[in-house]
Amino acid sequence: MSLAGLPQHQGGADDLARLLARALLAGHWQPGEAFPRELDVCAHFDVSRNKVRNALASLTATGLIERTAGRGTRVREIGEWHLLDPLISDWMTGIDSLDPKLVRAIFAFRYSAEPVVARLAAEAANADDIQRLETAFQGMTRTAMNPEERGLHAEYDVAFHDAIYQGSHNLVWRQMGHLLRPSIIALIHSSQAHVHHEHEGLDDSLARHNEVLETIRRRDPSAAEHAAREVLKRTAIDLGIVDDPPASSGAVPAANAHTDLEEFS
Template identity: 80%
Template sequence: MTLNGLPHHRGGAEELARLLARALLAGHWQPGDAFPRELDLCTHFTVSRNQVRNALASLTATGLIERTAGRGTVVRAVTDWHLLDPLMSEWMVGLADPDPQLVREIFAFRYSAEPVVAGLAAEAAAAADLERLEAAFQGMTRTASEPAARGLHAEYDVAFHDAIYLASHNLVWRQMGHLLRPSIIALIESSQAHVHQEHESLDDSLARHGRVLEAIRRRDSAAAERAAREVLRRTAIDLGIVDAPAIPHPDPKESP
């Protein structure tokens, strides 16, 4: 993959690093691919060698690329990317079409972790947390039937999940929610239309979110875990993280 198609660069090394990182996160280059040489980057973006080296240093520090003397620069495997690095979170903001493998890895983590966080939220949520969850859910409800409000609906959806992490009142989980927020936004925005149009109605999605809210409100941690897992299950099936439920077949021995 060449540098063709990448947007024009404006700014210094930080902006160049952001541009290149977002291209990597979107799959412009695949793991194992050779990354453009310093000279090619200088020529294409009309920047100094120093700017290029500083930008590449940021990509190296976050695990996106590996630079080896005599071998050049190659794109590292997604499993080597430092997804919780603050720089990575910043680069993920507004990324409309993240790499499919990246989407799957992040969602697999959420599918494992978020139900646990919901259970903690049921035990620890204060009045302000419940108000925050309720406000996000009401916003989702108001915008569900308005096709023109799909972007706003996604914002309320993200706010709902934000509120779950905050309601856990656990410092590490709250920080994890903050770091994951850009990737959650990207996942919701990129999958929302697909999920809603092909697999489930918005009413069903709202009902699942509503059950999470009610379980947290009742302080029922086990129910909150189950409900949060059901919110995520449809996308987890789509991404191959969990198997779809088997469809029962009639016993041929049984008479009609």
């Protein structure tokens, strides 16, 4: 795909790297595809070749592209992207629509990790952690049905999940929660773009988040792990990873969820 459709560039090499990286993360170019030549990038954005080389060096260092003498530049496979690199975290901040393959990759990690983190939080969370969870959930509930507060609702949702990571009181998981925050934000925005127009789905999501809060509050590690997984099953529906449940049930059919989410276990 060409450079057509990308926004105008203003600033230095770092800003150009951010613009190109965000296009990659959004799926403007697919893994394995040829990436535009240096001269084409120079011409399109009216910038110096030195600035383009510095920007592409950042994309190369974070694993997004591969530059080979005589073969040009290609987009690397998503599995080779350094998704926890602080630069990629910065570039991912504010993206409303990620490449579907990247959405699935981020979801797969969350589906494996967050139930474990919720179990740890049920064992280690203190009164301040519980208060942060309660405040975030109250904010989610208050903004749930107002389309004009969709952005604020997403912020409270992110704060809720961040509080779970912080409540684990595990140094590594707390740091992972910080690094993952931009990707969690992007995933929440993607899922809420669908669910915010369906009150039944939103009610179901809130009920599942409330169960996580209650199981952590009563210090029930096994129940907290299960509740966190149920939240992510709802997320899978909202992202289109699994099919919607029957309208009357308001829950993920166990067999369907097991089949469609098996690869993430």
